[in-house]
Amino acid sequence: MSLALTGVVKRYGERVALDGVDFSVPAGAVVALLGPNGAGKSTLVSIAAGLLAPDSGSVSVRGRPGLAPQEIGIYPSLTVRENLWAFAELYGVSRRRAERWLEPFVLTELADRPAGRLSGGEQRRLHTAIAVVHRPKLVLLDEPTAGADTQTRSAILDAVRGLAGDGAAVVYTTHYLPEIEELGADVALLERGRIIASGTIEELVARHAESLVEITYTDGRTERRPGTSLHGLGDDVVRAEVIRPSLESAYLALTGRRSAE
Numbered sequence: 001m002s003l004a005l006t007g008v009v010k011r012y013g014e015r016v017a018l019d020g021v022d023f024s025v026p027a028g029a030v031v032a033l034l035g036p037n038g039a040g041k042s043t044l045v046s047i048a049a050g051l052l053a054p055d056s057g058s059v060s061v062r063g064r065p066g067l068a069p070q071e072i073g074i075y076p077s078l079t080v081r082e083n084l085w086a087f088a089e090l091y092g093v094s095r096r097r098a099e100r101w102l103e104p105f106v107l108t109e110l111a112d113r114p115a116g117r118l119s120g121g122e123q124r125r126l127h128t129a130i131a132v133v134h135r136p137k138l139v140l141l142d143e144p145t146a147g148a149d150t151q152t153r154s155a156i157l158d159a160v161r162g163l164a165g166d167g168a169a170v171v172y173t174t175h176y177l178p179e180i181e182e183l184g185a186d187v188a189l190l191e192r193g194r195i196i197a198s199g200t201i202e203e204l205v206a207r208h209a210e211s212l213v214e215i216t217y218t219d220g221r222t223e224r225r226p227g228t229s230l231h232g233l234g235d236d237v238v239r240a241e242v243i244r245p246s247l248e249s250a251y252l253a254l255t256g257r258r259s260a261e
């Protein structure tokens with residue numbers, strides 16, 4: 001395993017952020033870590049990165065992980081190229097090798113621009129490239145596509161596929177389920193500090209998903225009914241959406257929430 005957490009507990013004062021988590025990722029796998037706000041995803045990623053120590057349990061990591069936290073961390077006054085050089089130097093990676101990351105993250109044409117003057121999406125691509133500059137065996141990406149445009153999203157997804165193809169283990173947190181389906185990633189669902197479900201997308205869908213109709217009424221109430229029938233809806237319905245068995249409906253069945261809620 002490139003990453004293995006066993007029985008990990010983490011508290012912030014009285015608050016239990018992780019409550020006995022077993023989580024492992026083999027080489028070459030991409031595991032999407034899903035869960036509602038406050039479930040403990042960032043805490044788990046920070047522990048895997050070695051930034052936080054668990055209160056109990058054990059953590060085993062192969063090599064020095066590459067971490068892209070939620071908050072973008074770049075040197076704004078340095079150019080894109082110089083940012084890659086600066087982080088490469090920390091890891092003893094040559095400048096030439098560091099620059100190989102320009103292309104997969106669609107940064108070649110921006111290489112000589114100061115990073116502080118890039119758009120949000122461009123900065124996020126650089127931030128992610130920096131995390132992998134030393135070709136880590138374990139890559140930790142905390143909401144790498146938050147607020148990303150289409151180009152950034154697809155560059156990051158392609159890069160993730162490439163990294164896993166080269167044998168890295170990738171942990172990927174997101175609230176956006178279609179990209180998990182696009183990646184074909186395995187899934188671990190965290191809620192209130194516990195892993196409540198894990199497996200391949202197909203396994204989660206087979207075990208937990210059912211068809212649902214989500215009905216929104218004029219007074220703003222929302223109701224979810226099993227099945228796919230739209231018959232017999234009254235005049236007080238403003239919207240009715242059929243949610244077919246999918247990762248989204250499995251997530252809903254497990255957490256009682258839509259993924260974006």
Ligand SMILES: Nc1ncnc2c1ncn2[C@@H]1O[C@H](COP(=O)(O)OP(=O)(O)OP(=O)(O)O)[C@@H](O)[C@H]1O
Nearest residue numbers: 012015016017035036037038039040041042043044
């Ligand atoms: N530094 C901190 N001090 C106190 N409580 C914290 C701290 N960091 C996180 N928490 C709490 O621990 C719990 C887990 O937080 P965490 O940030 O790991 O969740 P998350 O799943 O990453 O959430 P999100 O999807 O909103 O990013 C939450 O209840 C949060 O309020």
